[in-house]
Amino acid sequence: MIKITELEKFYRTEEVETIALNKLSMHVDTGEFVAIMGPSGCGKSTLLNILGMLDDPDEGSYVFNGIEVAHFNERKRADLRKHNIGFVFQSFNLIDELTVFENVELPLIYTGVSASERVKRVEEVLDKMQIMHRRNHYPQQLSGGQQQRVAIARAVVNKPKLILADEPTGNLDSSNGNDVMELLTDLNEQGTTIIMVTHSEHDARYSHRIIRLLDGQTVMENIMV
Amino acid sequence: MFKNYLKITWRNLLKNKSFTIINIAGLAVGMASAALILFWVQNEASYDQFHEKKDRLYQMYNRSKIEGEIWAWGNTPKPMMAALKQNYPQVEQAARILRANFLFTIGDKHLTLPGSFTDPDFLTMFSFPLIHGNPKTALNDMKSIVLTEKTAIKLFGNTNALGKTVKIDSVDYFTVSGVMKDLPNNTRFGFEYLMTWKYWEKTNGGVDKNWGNNSVATYVVLRPGVTETYFDKQVKNITRSQSEVKDIDVFAHPASKWRLYSKFENGQIVGGRITTIKLFSIIAVFILLIACINFMNLSTARSEKRAKEVGIRKVVGAGKGSLIAQFMGESVMIALLAGIVALIIVYIFLPPFNTLTEKQLFIPFASPVFWLIVVTFILFTGVLSGSYPALYLSSFAPVKVLKGTFKAANAVFSPRKILVVTQFTFAIVLIISTIIVREQLDYAQNRDVGYKKNNLAYTFMQGNIEKNYQLIRNELLTSGAASAVTKTSAPMTEGWSDSWGFSWQGKDPNTKIDFNMFNVDGDFSKTMNLKIIDGRDIDIKNYPSDSSAILINQASLKLMKFKNPIGQTVMNGDRKLTIVGVVKDFILQSPYEPVKQMIIQGPSAWFNVIHYKLNEKNTTAENLKLAEAVFKKYNSEYPFEYHFVDEEYNKKFADEQRVGTLASLFAGLTIFISCLGLFGLATYMAQNRIKEIGVRKVLGASVLGVTTMLSKDFLKLVGIAFLVATPIAWYSMEHWLQTYSYRVNISVWVFAIAAFVTTLLSIVTVSFQAVKAALANPVKSLRSE
Numbered sequence A: 001m002i003k004i005t006e007l008e009k010f011y012r013t014e015e016v017e018t019i020a021l022n023k024l025s026m027h028v029d030t031g032e033f034v035a036i037m038g039p040s041g042c043g044k045s046t047l048l049n050i051l052g053m054l055d056d057p058d059e060g061s062y063v064f065n066g067i068e069v070a071h072f073n074e075r076k077r078a079d080l081r082k083h084n085i086g087f088v089f090q091s092f093n094l095i096d097e098l099t100v101f102e103n104v105e106l107p108l109i110y111t112g113v114s115a116s117e118r119v120k121r122v123e124e125v126l127d128k129m130q131i132m133h134r135r136n137h138y139p140q141q142l143s144g145g146q147q148q149r150v151a152i153a154r155a156v157v158n159k160p161k162l163i164l165a166d167e168p169t170g171n172l173d174s175s176n177g178n179d180v181m182e183l184l185t186d187l188n189e190q191g192t193t194i195i196m197v198t199h200s201e202h203d204a205r206y207s208h209r210i211i212r213l214l215d216g217q218t219v220m221e222n223i224m225v
Numbered sequence B: 001m002f003k004n005y006l007k008i009t010w011r012n013l014l015k016n017k018s019f020t021i022i023n024i025a026g027l028a029v030g031m032a033s034a035a036l037i038l039f040w041v042q043n044e045a046s047y048d049q050f051h052e053k054k055d056r057l058y059q060m061y062n063r064s065k066i067e068g069e070i071w072a073w074g075n076t077p078k079p080m081m082a083a084l085k086q087n088y089p090q091v092e093q094a095a096r097i098l099r100a101n102f103l104f105t106i107g108d109k110h111l112t113l114p115g116s117f118t119d120p121d122f123l124t125m126f127s128f129p130l131i132h133g134n135p136k137t138a139l140n141d142m143k144s145i146v147l148t149e150k151t152a153i154k155l156f157g158n159t160n161a162l163g164k165t166v167k168i169d170s171v172d173y174f175t176v177s178g179v180m181k182d183l184p185n186n187t188r189f190g191f192e193y194l195m196t197w198k199y200w201e202k203t204n205g206g207v208d209k210n211w212g213n214n215s216v217a218t219y220v221v222l223r224p225g226v227t228e229t230y231f232d233k234q235v236k237n238i239t240r241s242q243s244e245v246k247d248i249d250v251f252a253h254p255a256s257k258w259r260l261y262s263k264f265e266n267g268q269i270v271g272g273r274i275t276t277i278k279l280f281s282i283i284a285v286f287i288l289l290i291a292c293i294n295f296m297n298l299s300t301a302r303s304e305k306r307a308k309e310v311g312i313r314k315v316v317g318a319g320k321g322s323l324i325a326q327f328m329g330e331s332v333m334i335a336l337l338a339g340i341v342a343l344i345i346v347y348i349f350l351p352p353f354n355t356l357t358e359k360q361l362f363i364p365f366a367s368p369v370f371w372l373i374v375v376t377f378i379l380f381t382g383v384l385s386g387s388y389p390a391l392y393l394s395s396f397a398p399v400k401v402l403k404g405t406f407k408a409a410n411a412v413f414s415p416r417k418i419l420v421v422t423q424f425t426f427a428i429v430l431i432i433s434t435i436i437v438r439e440q441l442d443y444a445q446n447r448d449v450g451y452k453k454n455n456l457a458y459t460f461m462q463g464n465i466e467k468n469y470q471l472i473r474n475e476l477l478t479s480g481a482a483s484a485v486t487k488t489s490a491p492m493t494e495g496w497s498d499s500w501g502f503s504w505q506g507k508d509p510n511t512k513i514d515f516n517m518f519n520v521d522g523d524f525s526k527t528m529n530l531k532i533i534d535g536r537d538i539d540i541k542n543y544p545s546d547s548s549a550i551l552i553n554q555a556s557l558k559l560m561k562f563k564n565p566i567g568q569t570v571m572n573g574d575r576k577l578t579i580v581g582v583v584k585d586f587i588l589q590s591p592y593e594p595v596k597q598m599i600i601q602g603p604s605a606w607f608n609v610i611h612y613k614l615n616e617k618n619t620t621a622e623n624l625k626l627a628e629a630v631f632k633k634y635n636s637e638y639p640f641e642y643h644f645v646d647e648e649y650n651k652k653f654a655d656e657q658r659v660g661t662l663a664s665l666f667a668g669l670t671i672f673i674s675c676l677g678l679f680g681l682a683t684y685m686a687q688n689r690i691k692e693i694g695v696r697k698v699l700g701a702s703v704l705g706v707t708t709m710l711s712k713d714f715l716k717l718v719g720i721a722f723l724v725a726t727p728i729a730w731y732s733m734e735h736w737l738q739t740y741s742y743r744v745n746i747s748v749w750v751f752a753i754a755a756f757v758t759t760l761l762s763i764v765t766v767s768f769q770a771v772k773a774a775l776a777n778p779v780k781s782l783r784s785e
């Protein structure tokens, strides 16, 4: 599903040039659950943002579902993204002015799903995430674990083929964290490809494969059994 | 999707109440001001544009060289009308018009009303519809009269006056031959009735064949297809071909230019009211722009708050286009709310605005065009004010925003700085201009008029006043109402007559020099308290030969260059006049111009006004009561009407006063809107830096220190605005002052005052928020993060 070759990403400030990704190559197959690990600042988030087409690489190739996307413009990327990729962030990133229901509904609005269909699908995922009873609450009225479940609901409501999660349990206690990992595992079992950045060996164990990064390069891949 | 936007917009508005109120208030005030100005502009632009024949309608103008300069004016000789109709096939219709002022009597009701004499064509040339009567024939019979509805109601109590009789000036009976719809608020005409030219001729010695006397306005309707240029070529020599007057060109001034383009320089149109219209249109646009800038500033200042929303929306699939649409939608919604408030403001403030501008503007609620304009106006404002924030906000890169590296609002970033500077530049320009307009007004008002205006009154000589002048004069004096009385050709504040027919020894016979003309009886200098510099006043009692005596003013003396003016001869055509005195220059016409050369003739001539100096020993009310008794005794049919010279003189400043008041008003509004915006910005700044302030206070910063720190940035911007505004204001006001010969010099003080006022206002505005932020308990603000 994903194949990147010799991907490079630089950050230039006035004095220094940081190489966030250094000729990085890797691939992810459809249906895989991959964890990305590494020390702080090694380029994990940068990689995830590029994979999610939120950012573009400076050099190298990125083939998504057989299409070369490295040099797509913002509009094409947005189009591809909204139909194929769901995001989960460490800090949830829900819109404070919208209710749980409206937050989850948002991706469907942008992909042009009809109103009645939207209600059906949002209710379906809220039910699955067990936060149906909170549908009319605002994010500030929820606990961290509940907020992350809303965020996951939002990420999956469009039935994306790929979910990118950047430290999804980073702001949660271990019990809530495990719940989230269970949810992701369920989704993976139903066929969604998942790429997750994490600092926790515990969480990484839910995945099939761990990719370890150091200074923007792959150092090792562990296959989980 | 639309519903979703609407929802989030609405919640945003409710959640940020102060932001919403500031935005809506600013925009509403801006829109209302712009709307008032546009109403006024629309009214000005529509003057006399409702006549069906307006494209063929012209006023005849003269053009001639006087004192080396080419002048153009719209008064024409009376015989021109007939000559145009007879000899110029291009002319379809023509009519003269001349002011009239008559006493109307119905039963024992007496009323003096202003009206006009005109020719029969008038009613079919102009679109002033008759509700009763036939416009084609209404002015055919000598003693017929057309009344406006208003006049008909005044005289008869209703508009159904056709065929009724009115007595005019206690001499003649007229039959009402038409009742006209009241004149609209956008016409140059102001008559309340129309009388026939035939009647004028009957009462003024028959048909006037004099081509040298320019005293009526002549209007024509040209045949379809005749162009202005062609007609101008044909009509140029009309006066030359018909008379002995050889130095006058004639041309036609089209109806489309009457109101806005009637200022001539060197015989050519150089503008006119259009200048004021343009000026105020610019002000309207700028006020609206300033209000929009507020919106832009406040929206972008909130960008840190909105950034996260933008990032998330992009991550879940929003394109740039849909975000732009969302933010545009928000600003259009705010503009809509502001538009509603603005409409209410306009509704409330239209009556005082009408008083101020002397107009009868109204909101045309029933007109679909009006609503179409309103909607366009709101959309325009919404899109204009939303454009920058929409582009700015929608361009956020989600990666940065969500990572939290996005920190735009802490620094007052540049585009916003530019916007604040723009706002304040405009506000300061208006403040400086207002001060200068007021200074100029003061300066001109304090100019020495040359005589004493106080306690000086006058009455027009109507009915039997002229016949009984001596009796009235004596009785005014003996009754103690007045201390001096004289009769003159015109009020002291108006130049009614001028002439270039004078010659004297040493005059270059090839130049035409125009003199103001004034006729007086004896006691002129005594009544006016006018200083005689050389010689004596005209005094027919003691010097019977004074019927050919004249007084000249200092300006004339300078021009005539007489060493010993007294006893010198001045010829008026072949009439010999003798100078008996030189009077101090006094202001007859414009207080902004140098006093023009003037010749004051003795008692042989034309009189219209009786001036009387009220007795200083009595109160004004007592004097007027005594005077009324005298006038009533000798002129019983007419109501006693009087004018005070100082009041009339003050009317000369009405235009400048109005400009001054409007300028102050709009300067005030602009500074209000700008400060409102500054207040909003300061609020956001204080909110955004609340944590920083907390940390600083924990580390020992004082309240004053924090306040200064927060206010400094804004004051710097106001300072820059001042630097930009100064040359602009100086340049444009210098330009404005050029139109006055008698004018103030722009002093540094004006700028100092403007700087002080603006700085003070902005300090008050900003420091309110800054102090509040500085006083906040740091523990609280740090915990809230």
Ligand SMILES: Nc1ncnc2c1ncn2[C@@H]1O[C@H](COP(=O)(O)OP(=O)(O)OP(=O)(O)O)[C@@H](O)[C@H]1O
Pocket: A011, A012, A013, A018, A019, A020, A039, A040, A041, A042, A043, A044, A045, A046, A047, B405
């Ligand atoms: N906008 C930026 N400008 C400059 N340098 C950046 C920027 N974003 C990231 N970097 C640099 O790129 C490198 C990789 O950053 P990245 O955020 O991908 O790290 P990470 O592996 O996600 O770290 P963490 O585990 O702490 O989240 C770092 O050295 C960082 O300093």
Ligand SMILES: [Mg+2]
Pocket: A044, A045, A046
């Ligand atoms: Mg990271």
